Amino acid sequence: MEKFNASISYDKAMWKQDIQGSIAYAKSLQKANLLTDEESQKITDGLEVVKSEWASQSFVIQPGDEDIHTANERRLKEIVGDVGGKVHTGRSRNDQVAVDMKLWLLEHIVQLAPHVTKLLEVLVERADREKSILMPGYTHLQRAQPIRWSHWLLSHVWPIVTDLKRLRSLYSRINVCPLGSGALAGNPFNIDRENLAQELGFDGVTKNSLHAVSDRDFVVEYMFWASLVSSHLSRMAEDLILFSTSEFGFVKLSDAYATGSSLMPQKKNPDSLELIRGKAGTMTGNLCGFLMVLKGLPSTYNKDLQEDKVKMFETACTIMGILQVAAGTVATLKVNEDVCRNALSEEMLATDVAYYLVKKGMAFRSAHGKAGEVVKLSEELGCALSQLTLDQLTKISPLFEDDVSSVWNYEHSVEQYKATGGTALTSVNTQIAEAQEFLQSF
Numbered sequence: 436m437e438k439f440n441a442s443i444s445y446d447k448a449m450w451k452q453d454i455q456g457s458i459a460y461a462k463s464l465q466k467a468n469l470l471t472d473e474e475s476q477k478i479t480d481g482l483e484v485v486k487s488e489w490a491s492q493s494f495v496i497q498p499g500d501e502d503i504h505t506a507n508e509r510r511l512k513e514i515v516g517d518v519g520g521k522v523h524t525g526r527s528r529n530d531q532v533a534v535d536m537k538l539w540l541l542e543h544i545v546q547l548a549p550h551v552t553k554l555l556e557v558l559v560e561r562a563d564r565e566k567s568i569l570m571p572g573y574t575h576l577q578r579a580q581p582i583r584w585s586h587w588l589l590s591h592v593w594p595i596v597t598d599l600k601r602l603r604s605l606y607s608r609i610n611v612c613p614l615g616s617g618a619l620a621g622n623p624f625n626i627d628r629e630n631l632a633q634e635l636g637f638d639g640v641t642k643n644s645l646h647a648v649s650d651r652d653f654v655v656e657y658m659f660w661a662s663l664v665s666s667h668l669s670r671m672a673e674d675l676i677l678f679s680t681s682e683f684g685f686v687k688l689s690d691a692y693a694t695g696s697s698l699m700p701q702k703k704n705p706d707s708l709e710l711i712r713g714k715a716g717t718m719t720g721n722l723c724g725f726l727m728v729l730k731g732l733p734s735t736y737n738k739d740l741q742e743d744k745v746k747m748f749e750t751a752c753t754i755m756g757i758l759q760v761a762a763g764t765v766a767t768l769k770v771n772e773d774v775c776r777n778a779l780s781e782e783m784l785a786t787d788v789a790y791y792l793v794k795k796g797m798a799f800r801s802a803h804g805k806a807g808e809v810v811k812l813s814e815e816l817g818c819a820l821s822q823l824t825l826d827q828l829t830k831i832s833p834l835f836e837d838d839v840s841s842v843w844n845y846e847h848s849v850e851q852y853k854a855t856g857g858t859a860l861t862s863v864n865t866q867i868a869e870a871q872e873f874l875q876s877f
């Protein structure tokens with residue numbers, strides 16, 4: 436049971452936050468006259484010693500240390516004597532663990548955000564550099580319409596921009612201090628919770644002690660965030676895995692982000708991207724797993740909640756890796772401009788044939804049908820669309836004229852999409868400028 440109950444093996448990751456919380460709490464007790472100045476100083480000094488032991492990796496975990504809170508308090512009492520027991524006055528591990536986790540997560544988010552930004556910079560920078568490259572765009576994995584490679588890159592920027600905004604708003608929701616809620620009923624010693632929260636860098640205090648010790652929404656939200664970001668990156672990874680096959684050949688991963696096969700000498704496997712795709716599954720599993728823990732719990736603290744940390748730490752560590760490897764993989768891959776362009780085929784201009792007829796005054800539905808006839812004819816004759824004669828085309832519709840030759844041009848095709856968000860150069864440039872502006876202002 437002791438082994439089953441203990442969380443020290445993983446919650447020791449919060450040693451710093453646990454001590455930070457205790458030092459601030461001791462100050463509050465001092466202000467509320469529950470500790471003399473001397474006692475408070477002794478406790479603070481003792482906690483600093485405990486902190487330095489953790490920092491220098493000389494802290495020795497003892498068999499009875501159930502979790503980080505009991506371990507730190509046990510050690511504090513060894514250093515300062517019985518007075519160490521006063522730091523827990525009116526406090527419970529229930530409010531203590533909640534504050535530790537929030538402090539830990541806030542610090543983690545501060546470290547994580549630059550990695551999200553870095554990935555965005557890599558994508559935007561590439562998009563800016565490689566605007567002239569055209570490639571097929573797909574729906575249902577079927578060749579659909581020509582697009583710019585930069586437009587594809589930027590399609591992965593915008594979801595992550597929103598993820599970054601979500602992370603910021605999530606930060607402000609986490610940033611509310613639960614310490615001073617006690618086990619469940621509140622704090623009976625009239626400590627100044629607002630001041631305590633300020634001391635710890637929080638924006639405010641939780642409003643209800645029962646809720647404060649039950650609440651793990653911040654863990655759920657964070658894991659949802661990680662799950663969403665990683666599924667965005669999984670989509671990008673899946674595209675790139677396909678693009679890197681010999682069948683597509685659009686991109687080539689750098690050796691640093693690929694591996695060889697132990698058996699087949701010619702292989703270059705996109706492990707980086709496959710792991711991003713795979714770990715996105717793990718991220719969602721963590722979210723769902725912890726939601727299952729929460730569902731059906733009664734109010735306030737129940738030991739089930741201890742399951743939160745394993746998931747939160749794993750998520751934090753994994754998402755950090757996903758972001759860094761995604762940035763590295765995208766930054767170092769080579770895009771094969773010629774292969775991308777050669778993959779364009781004239782049937783991808785069928786929509787443009789319809790638009791040509793629309794511009795000549797035909798209703799889109801009819802134009803769609805006529806363009807279909809054009810494609811069918813070219814298939815029957817076994818020739819490309821551009822090889823059809825004006826004679827053959829005018830038999831399908833008299834609206835076809837000499838200028839139809841302008842349709843057989845991929846640049847012309849992409850340049851039609853000038854409305855905001857399209858694949859025309861001006862629209863792509865606008866996206867790049869807006870993304871850069873966002874990155875500068877964030």
Ligand code: ARG
Pocket residue numbers: 442446502528529532736738740741744
């Ligand atoms: N190790 C516990 C956790 O992680 C700390 C809180 C324990 N509280 C309690 N009443 N047993 O959730």
